Amino acid sequence: MKRTILFDTETTGLDPLKGDRVIEIAALELVGDLPTGRNFHVLIDPERDVPEEASRVHGFTRADLEGKPKFAEVASGFLEFVGDDPLIAHNARFDFGFLNAELARAGQPVLDMGRMVDTLDMARERFPGMPNSLDALCRRFSIDLSERTTHNALLDCRLLAAVYLELTGGRQRGLSLAVEDGGGGIATYDYVRPAGHAVVRVTPDAAEIAAHETFVARLSSPLWND
Structure with missing residues (x-):
């Protein structure tokens, strides 16, 4: 970096x-x-x-x-x-x-x-x-x-x-979004900490995924379904 x-x-x-x-x-x-x-x-x-x-x-x-x-x-x-x-x-x-x-x-x-x-x-x-x-x-x-x-x-x-x-862009520097193979299409959020520290990986749990799906269902032509 x-x-x-x-x-x-x-x-x-x-x-x-x-x-x-x-x-x-x-x-x-x-x-x-x-x-x-x-x-x-x-x-x-x-x-x-x-x-x-x-x-x-x-x-x-x-x-x-x-x-x-x-x-x-x-x-x-x-x-x-x-x-x-x-x-x-x-x-x-x-x-x-x-x-x-x-x-x-x-x-x-x-x-x-x-x-x-x-x-x-x-x-x-x-x-x-x-x-x-x-x-x-x-x-x-x-x-x-x-x-x-x-x-x-x-x-x-x-x-x-x-x-x-x-x-230079606010407080979300270092945040990235990725979907891993074999992960069922579930995105993980990686936060890269400075000075060689380990990546902090955040994976949504079942309740968070269900809440997201409920939210998406209320949207018209949501990009998440593409």
């Missing part, structure tokens, strides 16, 4: 070209568009001050980051985790811009923009003219925001994973 990486950053400001730095990176592994539980998360010493206006957004102060690794020390681990797979982020150009500035500063290969999947672009296409911030999308899809008091990167990734699933 397809592997993708969903990620987010927190920074000291809005422009890496003016000296702003990354202070937090979080990334989640998705397989078949569902989280596997594997993640990469690190706080980073930005080697500069953290302006008060930035602290109000993400909750981190300079004191919180003292003694944390510098970006150059975590760059290889981040690149190893993301591999060559597509990279998903909300307003991804912002995150790509910061990470590529940091990677270049550390003498590491930068991220290919061709790998970028921007959920903000996806949301704007689906909901033109509407608010499409992460908070707005969570409210639109009834995703719980109660823990989001600041822009914590790891929590934002978990929320965005739920939003991304909705933007």
Whole structure:
């Protein structure tokens, strides 16, 4: 199944070209568009001050980051985790811009923009003219925001994973329908769980089959009888 990486950053400001730095990176592994539980998360010493206006957004102060690794020390681990797979982020150009500035500063290969999947672009296409911030999308899809008091990167990734699933087709990803030979025409429903877990097979019992047949009998030219 397809592997993708969903990620987010927190920074000291809005422009890496003016000296702003990354202070937090979080990334989640998705397989078949569902989280596997594997993640990469690190706080980073930005080697500069953290302006008060930035602290109000993400909750981190300079004191919180003292003694944390510098970006150059975590760059290889981040690149190893993301591999060559597509990279998903909300307003991804912002995150790509910061990470590529940091990677270049550390003498590491930068991220290919061709790998970028921007959920903000996806949301704007689906909901033109509407608010499409992460908070707005969570409210639109009834995703719980109660823990989001600041822009914590790891929590934002978990929320965005739920939003991304909705933007790409909803909560039935991995569900398939099959009729086995010798099964009397009875369909089984396979749900493929991520990260190599066993297929969950659901077979209707006699009562469920009878209820379905009663329902079908009330329909005009039902496709189930074809």
